[in-house]
Amino acid sequence: MTGLFETHRNLLADAMKAIEERGFWSAFSEVPRTYGEVLPVEGKAAFEALLDKPFALDQEADDGRVGGEVSPFGPPLGITYPRTGIDQLIARASAAASGWGQASIQARCGVALEVIARLNKASFLMAHAVEQTTGQAFAMAFQAGGPHAQDRALEAVAYAYREMTGIPRGDVAWDKPAGRNVIRLTKEFHLVPRGIGLVIACATFPTWNSYPAIFADLVTGNPVIVKPHPAVILPLAITVKIARQVLSEAGFDADVIQLAVDTPEAPVAQTLAVHPAIALVDFTGSSEFGGWLRDNVQGKPVFTEETGINTIVIDSTDDFSAMCQNIAFSLSLYSGQMCTTPQDIFVPRGGIETNEGHKSFDEVASGIAAAIDALLADPQRAAAVCGAIQNPATLERVAKASALGRVVRASTPVSGQEGARTATPLVLAVEAADEAAYLKEQFGPISFVVSCENATDAIDRATRAAKAKGGITAALYSRDDALIDAAVGLYAQAGAPLSVNLTGGIYVNQSAAFSDFHVTGANPAGNACLTDTAYVAQRFRVVCVRRPAAA
Amino acid sequence: MTGLFETHRNLLADAMKAIEERGFWSAFSEVPRTYGEVLPVEGKAAFEALLDKPFALDQEADDGRVGGEVSPFGPPLGITYPRTGIDQLIARASAAASGWGQASIQARCGVALEVIARLNKASFLMAHAVEQTTGQAFAMAFQAGGPHAQDRALEAVAYAYREMTGIPRGDVAWDKPAGRNVIRLTKEFHLVPRGIGLVIACATFPTWNSYPAIFADLVTGNPVIVKPHPAVILPLAITVKIARQVLSEAGFDADVIQLAVDTPEAPVAQTLAVHPAIALVDFTGSSEFGGWLRDNVQGKPVFTEETGINTIVIDSTDDFSAMCQNIAFSLSLYSGQMCTTPQDIFVPRGGIETNEGHKSFDEVASGIAAAIDALLADPQRAAAVCGAIQNPATLERVAKASALGRVVRASTPVSGQEGARTATPLVLAVEAADEAAYLKEQFGPISFVVSCENATDAIDRATRAAKAKGGITAALYSRDDALIDAAVGLYAQAGAPLSVNLTGGIYVNQSAAFSDFHVTGANPAGNACLTDTAYVAQRFRVVCVRRPAAA
The missing domain is CATH 3.40.309.10 (Aldehyde Dehydrogenase; Chain A, domain 2)
Structure with a gap:
C-alpha cells in the first residue's frame, strides 16, 4: 500500500509545490497526440465495447439495473448500470469505513494517486464517454473530462495531504514547567474522518466538477457514494470502476467508493443528502437544487458549486x-x-x-x-x-x-x-x-x-x-x-x-487547476472553492489523546 | 501600522512554531507574581473604579444604557453600558468594513497582536472582572480570563496568519506552453473578508471562549460585533474598549469592533445571527441555542462550542x-x-x-x-x-x-x-x-x-x-x-x-492553547475546534484577477 505512495511520491511533491505557487503547472498532458498511437485506438474500442450492454461493475445491486443515457449526438447508449438501494449503499459504505479510515494517510493517498494515474491512461475512453453523454466536442471532452479533471483531482489530494500532514503525528511531548517540577504528558493527535461522503455530480462536467470532492473525501478517510446525473452516468461509472479495482488490489474494501445510479422518476439525491449516515455533501448543479441542499441539509458540511450570471x-x-x-x-x-x-x-x-x-x-x-x-x-x-x-x-x-x-x-x-x-x-x-x-x-x-x-x-x-x-x-x-x-x-x-483584456488562446471560461481558484464561495454561485484549504480541512477532525509521559 | 506588526513579529513567529509542533508553549505567564508588584494593585484599583458607574465606551449608543450584572459573590456591580441598536451596529460595522478589509494582513495582525499584548497588561483588571461576573475564584479568573484566553487569541491569529500568507501575494506568473508559443498571464490573488462577524459569548468563560472567534474574524478582515451574555458583560466590555483604542491609534475606524449589550428581556442574538449583513456567527453556550443557530442560520458559516456529557x-x-x-x-x-x-x-x-x-x-x-x-x-x-x-x-x-x-x-x-x-x-x-x-x-x-x-x-x-x-x-x-x-x-x-491516567497537577478539564484541540467538531458538543485550520480558513475567500502579462 505504501508501495503506491512511493510510486507516486514525486507526482504528489510536484503538486504540493504547485499549490503553494499557483502559477502554471499541470500533471497530465492536455494534448492527445502526446499519448501515442495506441491509447486513442484502445480508448475508442473500449468505449464501443461498452455500448448496448450491461455495464460491468462489481458492486452489489439489490435494485435491478437502470440507465437511459442518450447521446446528444443522436443514438441511445444502450448501457444499463446496477442500481443499489439507499439502505444497501449506506450499509456497505459504513462497513467499509473503518478499514479505510484507519489506513495511513500515505496508504490512502497512494490509492488515490494510483486511481488518478489509471484515469489518465483511460483518458481516451473517458473522452468518448464524456462526449457521448454531455455533448462536449471530442477535443474538449478529452481535456475537461480527462487530464484537466485529473489535475483537479490531484490538486484536491495535494491540499488534503498538506492539511493532514500539518497535524503532528506520533508522540508529541508536552512538558509544562510547574514551579520546580515539570508536568510531562505525551499527546497523540488522531485524524478522524467525518463519515460517508455523498458527491452529487452534474450533467455537463461530470468528472471535472466531482473529482475534487471524491478525492478529497477519499484521502481524508471518508467512504464516498457517487451520485451521477441520470443522463450522464458513464463517465463516473468508469471512474468508480477504476477506483474499486485499485482499492481491491490494495487490499481495501471496494465499497469505499460506490456508484448510486438513479432515474429521473425515482431520484435519490435528496434522500441520501439528509440521511443521518451521510456526513459530507458535495454538489455541482443548479442553484435551485443547491439552495434546497443548503436549506435542508443540517449539521454537516455542504459544499456547492451552483450557477450564476x-x-x-x-x-x-x-x-x-x-x-x-x-x-x-x-x-x-x-x-x-x-x-x-x-x-x-x-x-x-x-x-x-x-x-x-x-x-x-x-x-x-x-x-x-x-x-x-x-x-x-x-x-x-x-x-x-x-x-x-x-x-x-x-x-x-x-x-x-x-x-x-x-x-x-x-x-x-x-x-x-x-x-x-x-x-x-x-x-x-x-x-x-x-x-x-x-x-x-x-x-x-x-x-x-x-x-x-x-x-x-x-x-x-x-x-x-x-x-x-x-x-x-x-x-x-x-x-x-x-x-x-x-x-x-x-x-x-x-x-x-x-x-x-483576454485575447488570443486564453478564455474567460477556462479555469486552470493548481492556479485558478474555481468558484470563490463569496457570492451565491456556490459556497465552496476548487480547491482551497477550507475545502479539505472540514473533511476530517482531530482528536487528541494525552497521557502521562513514560518516566 | 506595520510598526505594530514589527513590534510583535517575534511573538507571532513563536506562535506559528507552536501551532506546528503543538507541544507545550505559552506566550503569557499564568503565574500572577511574575507580573510584578504594581500591576496587581493597579488592576484592582481599575476594577473598583468601574463599579457603580456608567462604563466609558466610545461607541455610539442610540438605545440608552443597560446593565444588571450582579456578582455571584453578592453585590451588584452597578455598571451600565451603552446599548447600540441592531441597525446602528450593522450600519457602523458596514461603514468600518472596507478600510479594515483592505488593510494589509500585517497591519491587521499588528493591531490584533497589540490588542492581545494590552489585554495581557490588563490581566489583573480582567481577573477581577471575570471573578465578579462568572463566579470563578480569583486564581482561575486570572488564568482563564487573562493569559490563557490571550494564548487562545494568539493561537487564532497564528492560524489565520499562516492560512492567509499561504496564498501567494503579488504578481504570480502563469506561463502556459501552447505549441511553439507561451500564453502568459499575470495573476493576483485577493483575500476577501466574508463580512461582519457576530460573536455570541457565554457566561462562564467570556474571554477564553470568545477570543479565538473575535481575533480570527478581525485578522481575516471582518468587522466584529461582540454580544456578551447579559449577566457577564464587563470582561468583554473591557476587551472591546482596549481593541477600539488600539484600532483608533492605528488609524482605523474603531467600529471594526463593537459591543452589543442586551438584556434578558430584550435579547438580540437571534435577530443579529439571521441578519443578512452578518456573514459569520460564532457561539459558545448551550446546545439548545446552538441547535437553534445551526437550524436557523442559513448561508453563512456558524461555529459552535456547545455542551455535552x-x-x-x-x-x-x-x-x-x-x-x-x-x-x-x-x-x-x-x-x-x-x-x-x-x-x-x-x-x-x-x-x-x-x-x-x-x-x-x-x-x-x-x-x-x-x-x-x-x-x-x-x-x-x-x-x-x-x-x-x-x-x-x-x-x-x-x-x-x-x-x-x-x-x-x-x-x-x-x-x-x-x-x-x-x-x-x-x-x-x-x-x-x-x-x-x-x-x-x-x-x-x-x-x-x-x-x-x-x-x-x-x-x-x-x-x-x-x-x-x-x-x-x-x-x-x-x-x-x-x-x-x-x-x-x-x-x-x-x-x-x-x-x-491523569494524576497530580494536570486535570481532564484543562485545555491548553497551542496543544489541545478544544472541541473536536466530531460529536454534538460543537461543530468547531479551537483552533484548527478549518476554524480560520472559512473566514475569508480568495478572488483571482488575471490579465495578460506585460510584454
Whole structure:
C-alpha cells in the first residue's frame, strides 16, 4: 500500500509545490497526440465495447439495473448500470469505513494517486464517454473530462495531504514547567474522518466538477457514494470502476467508493443528502437544487458549486478584432453550457474607443456576432467548438429567449450535425432596464449585450449581478489602467474572479487547476472553492489523546 | 501600522512554531507574581473604579444604557453600558468594513497582536472582572480570563496568519506552453473578508471562549460585533474598549469592533445571527441555542462550542488515592461549571483492581467523595477551588438533582462564603439503566458514579454518550495497556479527546492553547475546534484577477 505512495511520491511533491505557487503547472498532458498511437485506438474500442450492454461493475445491486443515457449526438447508449438501494449503499459504505479510515494517510493517498494515474491512461475512453453523454466536442471532452479533471483531482489530494500532514503525528511531548517540577504528558493527535461522503455530480462536467470532492473525501478517510446525473452516468461509472479495482488490489474494501445510479422518476439525491449516515455533501448543479441542499441539509458540511450570471464589461480595447474573437469563442465553446460561460455583456450606450476608432454600441454587438459567424463558418470547426446540447430543455430555452431582446445574432443548428441536438449562440441586445431578461440565468448559448450608461455603470451592474445572483467568472476589457485598478477591488468584493483584456488562446471560461481558484464561495454561485484549504480541512477532525509521559 | 506588526513579529513567529509542533508553549505567564508588584494593585484599583458607574465606551449608543450584572459573590456591580441598536451596529460595522478589509494582513495582525499584548497588561483588571461576573475564584479568573484566553487569541491569529500568507501575494506568473508559443498571464490573488462577524459569548468563560472567534474574524478582515451574555458583560466590555483604542491609534475606524449589550428581556442574538449583513456567527453556550443557530442560520458559516456529557471510565489504577484526588479536583474546580467538567463516572459494578487491592464500586464512589471532602476541608481552599455559582438556576438544579440517585456526597455551600452563591459537588450513585438521570446534561457541580457491567461496557457507554449527546472531554483510568489501546480508537471515533491516567497537577478539564484541540467538531458538543485550520480558513475567500502579462 505504501508501495503506491512511493510510486507516486514525486507526482504528489510536484503538486504540493504547485499549490503553494499557483502559477502554471499541470500533471497530465492536455494534448492527445502526446499519448501515442495506441491509447486513442484502445480508448475508442473500449468505449464501443461498452455500448448496448450491461455495464460491468462489481458492486452489489439489490435494485435491478437502470440507465437511459442518450447521446446528444443522436443514438441511445444502450448501457444499463446496477442500481443499489439507499439502505444497501449506506450499509456497505459504513462497513467499509473503518478499514479505510484507519489506513495511513500515505496508504490512502497512494490509492488515490494510483486511481488518478489509471484515469489518465483511460483518458481516451473517458473522452468518448464524456462526449457521448454531455455533448462536449471530442477535443474538449478529452481535456475537461480527462487530464484537466485529473489535475483537479490531484490538486484536491495535494491540499488534503498538506492539511493532514500539518497535524503532528506520533508522540508529541508536552512538558509544562510547574514551579520546580515539570508536568510531562505525551499527546497523540488522531485524524478522524467525518463519515460517508455523498458527491452529487452534474450533467455537463461530470468528472471535472466531482473529482475534487471524491478525492478529497477519499484521502481524508471518508467512504464516498457517487451520485451521477441520470443522463450522464458513464463517465463516473468508469471512474468508480477504476477506483474499486485499485482499492481491491490494495487490499481495501471496494465499497469505499460506490456508484448510486438513479432515474429521473425515482431520484435519490435528496434522500441520501439528509440521511443521518451521510456526513459530507458535495454538489455541482443548479442553484435551485443547491439552495434546497443548503436549506435542508443540517449539521454537516455542504459544499456547492451552483450557477450564476457571468458578465463581461467592455470599456475600451486596443484590439477590437481580437477582443471580439475572444468573446465569440467564449460564447460558442460547448454552446455556452459551461458554468463559466459569460451571459451578460455590458457596453456603454455611447459606444467605446478602440484601436479601430470609435465603435458604437451596435457596432460592438455586431462585431461580436460577426466574430461568432466567422468562428463557426466552417461546419467542422463549428462542430468542434460547439459540440451538442446536453439537455433538450436548453434548446427550448434558446427558442424562447429570442423574444427577450433584439436579436443581434440568431441561434441556428450546427450545419452538418443532423441527428445531433445543436445550437450556435443567440445574441440579444437589451437595455439596462430589461433586468427581468438578462438578470435571470439563461443556461445555454444565450447572451445579452446590455446597453449601459457608461463603463462605471457597467461595472456597477456587473458586480451587483454577481453579488445578487452569483458569478463564477467575469471579464473586463479596458485600456484605462485607473479604471481597471478601481474595478479590481469591486469585483473582489463581489467575489467574482476577474479576467482582464483576454485575447488570443486564453478564455474567460477556462479555469486552470493548481492556479485558478474555481468558484470563490463569496457570492451565491456556490459556497465552496476548487480547491482551497477550507475545502479539505472540514473533511476530517482531530482528536487528541494525552497521557502521562513514560518516566 | 506595520510598526505594530514589527513590534510583535517575534511573538507571532513563536506562535506559528507552536501551532506546528503543538507541544507545550505559552506566550503569557499564568503565574500572577511574575507580573510584578504594581500591576496587581493597579488592576484592582481599575476594577473598583468601574463599579457603580456608567462604563466609558466610545461607541455610539442610540438605545440608552443597560446593565444588571450582579456578582455571584453578592453585590451588584452597578455598571451600565451603552446599548447600540441592531441597525446602528450593522450600519457602523458596514461603514468600518472596507478600510479594515483592505488593510494589509500585517497591519491587521499588528493591531490584533497589540490588542492581545494590552489585554495581557490588563490581566489583573480582567481577573477581577471575570471573578465578579462568572463566579470563578480569583486564581482561575486570572488564568482563564487573562493569559490563557490571550494564548487562545494568539493561537487564532497564528492560524489565520499562516492560512492567509499561504496564498501567494503579488504578481504570480502563469506561463502556459501552447505549441511553439507561451500564453502568459499575470495573476493576483485577493483575500476577501466574508463580512461582519457576530460573536455570541457565554457566561462562564467570556474571554477564553470568545477570543479565538473575535481575533480570527478581525485578522481575516471582518468587522466584529461582540454580544456578551447579559449577566457577564464587563470582561468583554473591557476587551472591546482596549481593541477600539488600539484600532483608533492605528488609524482605523474603531467600529471594526463593537459591543452589543442586551438584556434578558430584550435579547438580540437571534435577530443579529439571521441578519443578512452578518456573514459569520460564532457561539459558545448551550446546545439548545446552538441547535437553534445551526437550524436557523442559513448561508453563512456558524461555529459552535456547545455542551455535552463528559465522562470518566475507571477500569483500574496504580494509584487509587492520586486518582481520587485528581477526579475530586476536576469535579470541584469552579463548582463543575466548566464545559470540560466530567459528569458521568463509569465504574464496573464488581469494583476495580488498584495498588491498594480490590476496591468495590461503593469504595470507588466513596473514595472520590472523601477526596472531595479532603480537598474542600479548608474553607479558604474550598473558596479558591469552587468559586461561586454563576447562575441561580444552577443552584436549583443541584437541589433537584439529589433525587436522581443515591447521594454519595451531598452538595453544601462553601463555608465562610456567606452572601455568595456557592455549592460544592453533589455526587450520586446510579445504575447503568438510569440513563434518564445521567445521560441528560446536568450543568453544575453534579456528577454520577454509574454502575456498569465491566470496563468494556463502561467504555461503550461513555463513547456512546459522547456520540449521542456530545462530549468535550473524556478520561480513562486503567493499568491495562491493551484496554487503553483499544479504547483510544473508540474515543477517537466518538470525537472525544481522551485523557488517560491523569494524576497530580494536570486535570481532564484543562485545555491548553497551542496543544489541545478544544472541541473536536466530531460529536454534538460543537461543530468547531479551537483552533484548527478549518476554524480560520472559512473566514475569508480568495478572488483571482488575471490579465495578460506585460510584454
